[in-house]
Amino acid sequence: MQDNILITGIGVVSSIGLNVEQSHDAFRSGKRGIGKIEFLETKHKSDLKAGEIKLSNRQLLEKLQIPDKAYKHHTRTSLLGILAAKEACRSAGINDTVPTALVSATTVGGMDKTEIDYPAGNTVSGYIATHPCGDSTDKIAGYLGLHGYRTTVSTACSSGANAILHGARLIRHGYVERAIVGGVDALSRFTLNGFNSLMILDKELCRPFDRDRMGLNLGEGAGFLVLESGKMAASRGSRTMALLTGYANTNDAYHQTASSPEGEAAYQAMKEALAMSGIPAGEVDYINVHGTGTENNDASEGTALVRLFGKELPPFSSTKSYTGHTLGAAAGVEAVFSVLAIREGMLIPDPGFRNPIESLGISPVKELMEGVPVRHVLSNSFGFGGNNSSLIFSKP
Amino acid sequence: MAIYIKSAEAISPQHTFRVDSVLAEAVAHEKEYLTCLHPDYKTFFNPASLRRMSNVIRMGLATSREALEKASLEQPGAILVGTGLGCVKDTVKFLEQVIGQDEQLLNPTAFIQSTHNTVSGQIALMLGCRNHNLTFSQKGISFETALLEAIMLLGEEKCDNVLIGGVDEITAESYALMVEGGCARPLSVSRTEGAYERAVAGEGATFFVLAGTGSGSALAKIDDLAIVNSCHDPDQASAELDQFLGRNGLRPEDIDMLVSGRSGDAVRSRVYGRIESSFPGSPIAGYKHLVGEYDSAMAFGLFLGSRIIAESRVPELVLMEGAVGRALDRALVFNYTKNLELSFILITKPDS
Numbered sequence: 022m023q024d025n026i027l028i029t030g031i032g033v034v035s036s037i038g039l040n041v042e043q044s045h046d047a048f049r050s051g052k053r054g055i056g057k058i059e060f061l062e063t064k065h066k067s068d069l070k071a072g073e074i075k076l077s078n079r080q081l082l083e084k085l086q087i088p089d090k091a092y093k094h095h096t097r098t099s100l101l102g103i104l105a106a107k108e109a110c111r112s113a114g115i116n117d118t119v120p121t122a123l124v125s126a127t128t129v130g131g132m133d134k135t136e137i138d139y140p141a142g143n144t145v146s147g148y149i150a151t152h153p154c155g156d157s158t159d160k161i162a163g164y165l166g167l168h169g170y171r172t173t174v175s176t177a178c179s180s181g182a183n184a185i186l187h188g189a190r191l192i193r194h195g196y197v198e199r200a201i202v203g204g205v206d207a208l209s210r211f212t213l214n215g216f217n218s219l220m221i222l223d224k225e226l227c228r229p230f231d232r233d234r235m236g237l238n239l240g241e242g243a244g245f246l247v248l249e250s251g252k253m254a255a256s257r258g259s260r261t262m263a264l265l266t267g268y269a270n271t272n273d274a275y276h277q278t279a280s281s282p283e284g285e286a287a288y289q290a291m292k293e294a295l296a297m298s299g300i301p302a303g304e305v306d307y308i309n310v311h312g313t314g315t316e317n318n319d320a321s322e323g324t325a326l327v328r329l330f331g332k333e334l335p336p337f338s339s340t341k342s343y344t345g346h347t348l349g350a351a352a353g354v355e356a357v358f359s360v361l362a363i364r365e366g367m368l369i370p371d372p373g374f375r376n377p378i379e380s381l382g383i384s385p386v387k388e389l390m391e392g393v394p395v396r397h398v399l400s401n402s403f404g405f406g407g408n409n410s411s412l413i414f415s416k417p
Numbered sequence: 418m419a420i421y422i423k424s425a426e427a428i429s430p431q432h433t434f435r436v437d438s439v440l441a442e443a444v445a446h447e448k449e450y451l452t453c454l455h456p457d458y459k460t461f462f463n464p465a466s467l468r469r470m471s472n473v474i475r476m477g478l479a480t481s482r483e484a485l486e487k488a489s490l491e492q493p494g495a496i497l498v499g500t501g502l503g504c505v506k507d508t509v510k511f512l513e514q515v516i517g518q519d520e521q522l523l524n525p526t527a528f529i530q531s532t533h534n535t536v537s538g539q540i541a542l543m544l545g546c547r548n549h550n551l552t553f554s555q556k557g558i559s560f561e562t563a564l565l566e567a568i569m570l571l572g573e574e575k576c577d578n579v580l581i582g583g584v585d586e587i588t589a590e591s592y593a594l595m596v597e598g599g600c601a602r603p604l605s606v607s608r609t610e611g612a613y614e615r616a617v618a619g620e621g622a623t624f625f626v627l628a629g630t631g632s633g634s635a636l637a638k639i640d641d642l643a644i645v646n647s648c649h650d651p652d653q654a655s656a657e658l659d660q661f662l663g664r665n666g667l668r669p670e671d672i673d674m675l676v677s678g679r680s681g682d683a684v685r686s687r688v689y690g691r692i693e694s695s696f697p698g699s700p701i702a703g704y705k706h707l708v709g710e711y712d713s714a715m716a717f718g719l720f721l722g723s724r725i726i727a728e729s730r731v732p733e734l735v736l737m738e739g740a741v742g743r744a745l746d747r748a749l750v751f752n753y754t755k756n757l758e759l760s761f762i763l764i765t766k767p768d769s
Contacts (some may be wrong), residue, residue: 149597406538
């Protein structure tokens with residue numbers, strides 16, 4: 022079995038930037054992407070904020086040089102996915118036709134289009150064909166000229182991490198030498214109202230891990246990594262940005278939406294991922310927490326973190342303060358940020374934070390730091406259905 | 418690496434669940450699409466829980482429970498689900514509420530239950546199972562990619578056994594959209610009438626317990642799996658088939674039985690025809706005329722294939738072509754979908 026999984030490319034799009042460089046600039050300037058909703062047609066434009074990408078679907082089509090008449094084959098989800106996957110491939114310098122798997126993730130799928138056209142009975146829009154989760158993945162593959170194995174994971178907010186670990190597995194078992202992995206989700210009325218009905222949205226900017234947190238802000242985006250076997254990377258002379266050294270998925274088996282107070286599955290997922298990496302907890306230099314800003318997640322995840330690391334936690338932060346919670350894309354987007362943290366020796370701050378959760382007494386990174394040693398990063402993504410995933414990234 | 422099917426259970430539009438003899442006699446259906454024969458769920462769940470559960474959840478949970486019981490297993494090492502459309506009823510329900518109530522004062526229940534991993538999450542809750550839990554949704558190969566994950570997990574010896582299933586439900590709304598989208602024909606319309614050379618729509622939940630070792634009883638062994646995301650024509654299908662048989666050191670005459678996903682879809686029948694005609698000696702079993710076409714139907718194909726191998730017998734209802742003359746030790750289960758997805762699963766008798 023292949024040992025090393027190398028990350029040779031990254032691509033991301035979110036409300037803080039249309040690519041990796043813009044995202045990096047946003048962390049530097051402290052510019053958060055959550056704000057007024059402009060493009061999504063919703064009755065909540067005036068009362069809810071979101072991390073919306075300020076490009077209409079037509080503008081996305083143009084940017085990708087997709088002809089207008091092809092729009093019926095696309096959704097906002099597929100367009101965002103293509104944008105990020107394209108950047109990942111370019112950053113990896115892929116210019117061959119070596120079989121490459123594509124493992125994507127999404128919760129919204131084509132619902133952004135379905136929710137407009139199904140009630141209107143507008144079947145010529147093509148929404149019936151674009152609705153299924155797998156369709157955005159097919160469209161990404163089509164655009165990038167990938168003809169091999171592709172699939173889509175859909176496990177709510179941990180989807181992207183599970184796509185990454187399935188892709189890594191494919192390489193380790195020798196099915197492919199290279200895989201593009203990650204996730205994508207577009208804003209939709211369906212999810213905005215879904216989370217609103219659960220009363221876990223913050224009407225203001227979210228405050229992950231803060232004593233007075235009020236909930237999450239939804240976001241949209243896509244994040245992809247290019248994973249390669251050591252053999253493939255060496256033969257291409259590709260530059261390794263980071264290694265994927267550990268991953269784990271566990272289930273809380275506690276409640277359909279809430280996490281257990283002790284954060285049992287979160288604790289197990291982190292512990293297993295670390296065990297797989299062989300890295301002692303004390304050598305983790307940064308944790309990109311799931312940190313949605315909800316009462317439940319942050320208390321539960323915080324408890325699990327303290328159980329595992331003790332009160333002297335490594336530096337941690339939730340980048341959902343910047344991008345909002347991008348659901349199926351979250352783990353992919355945050356994987357890219359984790360690799361960026363390693364590459365730049367960067368500790369990303371959490372601008373939403375003011376006061377620690379009293380029972381935990383832990384505080385995230387307060388100010389951006391660059392050029393510091395970031396050897397190992399832990400990234401958490403926890404979803405509905407008790408689905409908990411953790412990933413470990415390491416400096417090559 | 419060989420994977421052993423320790424149990425295989427299915428809730429389907431036919432007599433397949435908790436019956437002495439699977440598919441002993443055909444069930445007539447009156448709707449324009451095929452819907453499942455549901456067991457008395459009150460024997461599985463309490464009334465309060467049952468009231469909240471859509472069909473996809475009920476079928477998924479009951480079938481999983483049955484598969485685990487038959488395999489004498491309480492906690493699987495992993496839970497994997499493949500579903501093409503997920504929880505259709507709750508998705509439509511919540512969407513209609515969003516529109517109908519103008520995005521105000523919405524009840525979250527349907528939203529919570531609409532996520533694709535609701536079934537796998539509910540199975541974990543039902544069992545108190547904290548292990549690896551994934552849901553795949555890639556149209557007509559959703560189940561097959563879950564199966565690939567299962568094979569890799571068992572190969573890593575990360576766990577000794579896996580609970581894996583394919584599940585998809587149909588509702589009046591989703592059926593109407595399939596007809597609109599040109600993917601389904603009404604049951605009452607004969608296959609050859611005019612433009613109606615399409616599949617009949619169906620639904621089902623099919624779950625298996627798979628293990629990395631054959632100790633104890635097993636229905637069948639999975640020797641190999643192939644997934645082709647885009648197969649454009651019969652020539653490509655032939656080439657893929659040759660490669661699949663070749664890498665297993667087999668020739669067509671080594672296959673005793675075919676379990677075909679042939680569905681009545683005229684366009685796809687060219688690929689089915691090419692594959693089937695590559696095995697002149699093998700009898701062919703089909704099942705979509707009985708359970709319908711849906712994204713995870715291949716799971717039912719594997720169920721049927723494993724029962725045929727285990728019982729050395731082919732139910733009359735499924736035998737489409739040829740006669741069963743010789744021992745049924747090795748079967749090829751295959752599927753070709755409207756999305757051009759092609760898959761092969763090679764299964765054999767456990768002790769061979």
